[in-house]
Amino acid sequence: MTELSGLQIFKYLPAAKKAEHTNCKECGCPTCMAFALKLAKHNIDIEKCKYITDDLKEIYEQNSKEPQKTVDINGIKIGGENILYRHEKTFVNRTAIGIIIDLNKPGWKEKFEQVKNFEITRVNEHLKIDLIITKNGTLPECITYEDYKKLPIKEIVDENFSKTADELIETRKKAVLEKDENYSSPVCVYFKHTEDLNLLCARASYYICKYANMLVFEDFNPYLVTSLMTLRQNIFTDPQKPLQVESKIYEFNNPDKNSLIFMTTNFALTFFAVANELESLPVPSYLIVTPAEGMSVLTAWSAEKFTAQMVAKTLKKFDLANKVKNRKIIIPGLLAHMKDELQEEIKDFEIVVGTVEAFAIGDFVKNMAKK
Ligand code: SF4
Numbered sequence: 001m002t003e004l005s006g007l008q009i010f011k012y013l014p015a016a017k018k019a020e021h022t023n024c025k026e027c028g029c030p031t032c033m034a035f036a037l038k039l040a041k042h043n044i045d046i047e048k049c050k051y052i053t054d055d056l057k058e059i060y061e062q063n064s065k066e067p068q069k070t071v072d073i074n075g076i077k078i079g080g081e082n083i084l085y086r087h088e089k090t091f092v093n094r095t096a097i098g099i100i101i102d103l104n105k106p107g108w109k110e111k112f113e114q115v116k117n118f119e120i121t122r123v124n125e126h127l128k129i130d131l132i133i134t135k136n137g138t139l140p141e142c143i144t145y146e147d148y149k150k151l152p153i154k155e156i157v158d159e160n161f162s163k164t165a166d167e168l169i170e171t172r173k174k175a176v177l178e179k180d181e182n183y184s185s186p187v188c189v190y191f192k193h194t195e196d197l198n199l200l201c202a203r204a205s206y207y208i209c210k211y212a213n214m215l216v217f218e219d220f221n222p223y224l225v226t227s228l229m230t231l232r233q234n235i236f237t238d239p240q241k242p243l244q245v246e247s248k249i250y251e252f253n254n255p256d257k258n259s260l261i262f263m264t265t266n267f268a269l270t271f272f273a274v275a276n277e278l279e280s281l282p283v284p285s286y287l288i289v290t291p292a293e294g295m296s297v298l299t300a301w302s303a304e305k306f307t308a309q310m311v312a313k314t315l316k317k318f319d320l321a322n323k324v325k326n327r328k329i330i331i332p333g334l335l336a337h338m339k340d341e342l343q344e345e346i347k348d349f350e351i352v353v354g355t356v357e358a359f360a361i362g363d364f365v366k367n368m369a370k371k
Helices: 004-009 032-040 053-063 107-118 145-150 159-179 197-209 222-235 268-278 296-301 308-318 334-347 356-369
Strands: 070-074 076-079 095-103 119-122 127-128 131-133 154-157 187-189 214-217 249-252 262-266 285-290 330-332 350-353
Touching: 004 032, 053 249, 076 350, 095 107, 095 222, 107 131, 107 334, 119 214, 119 222, 127 222, 131 145, 131 214, 154 159, 159 187, 159 197, 249 268, 262 268, 262 296, 268 285, 268 356, 285 308, 296 334, 308 334, 330 334, 334 350
Parallel strands: 095 131, 095 214, 154 187, 187 214, 262 285, 262 330, 330 350
Antiparallel strands: 070 076, 119 127, 249 285
């Protein structure tokens, strides 16, 4: 069962049936259609309309049920998913990764330290193991295997790839499309010890794509987990929210008051492209990153998230004029058309138009030095 649309709801309302009370406004909406559209987005209580039929109530109630329950394990949320494909809306909670530590096995202390201290940084995010599960004892900030077994989740022990994959797909489909309560628990795939890392990586990757809410491994391999976390970050990025970095002044190669000053927006991909180039320059520099809701420079400009006034405000907030002696700011070449506008607003600095592509920054800086 898919989400009810406004039009589907409207069919049950007095206006569609040309019945008494059509567009009576008693619900606070100007028309029955307006009420239907609000109800479809769950922005109004169904009880606001006293003329709703019982059949609509029943369909709406059934439709409003959460397809999959959310389970909180020591602050890590899993489940709560309500779609099959990310482009439909967004996935909600990332596939959690858990590692088993068996306190009866030799070398558990080393393994525990390795798992506890494992961390990778990717697109400004610090990623760690979500859950450590102990067997035959307890350790701080971990859950015991007994408590893990009591979680309201469905566990699939991975023994046969196609069987696990089919079960994961069936469970998600039943939950999302049919809202079948028998399939509403988040699903965890449990991997027993395995020597074949390639196979393990392939299977676990598939299960992240479709549709494991948690993966638990008896073994810990940092290369495997790094690959899985990288994949997971991509799969679970909200397509409606571009990846963004913090708006601030970034420093490269220990800049001083005379160092070069570049500017861009806080769209993560643009930032990292520019930052990589600035890091590899033989000269130090600053990079001013303006707040633009994670939009790239041209998109930000067209959405009025990169205006001369906003840039001036950002520079003031960072107190740039008092921090540096250099009086030139290099803006992205794509914003060349804004040069005069920016210059008018920003009196303390000369606006210099930089390169369209980040890879050309090195040559641009060399040419600047020759002038
Ligand atoms: Fe239509 Fe019901 Fe609202 Fe009246 S109260 S306008 S009948 S939705």
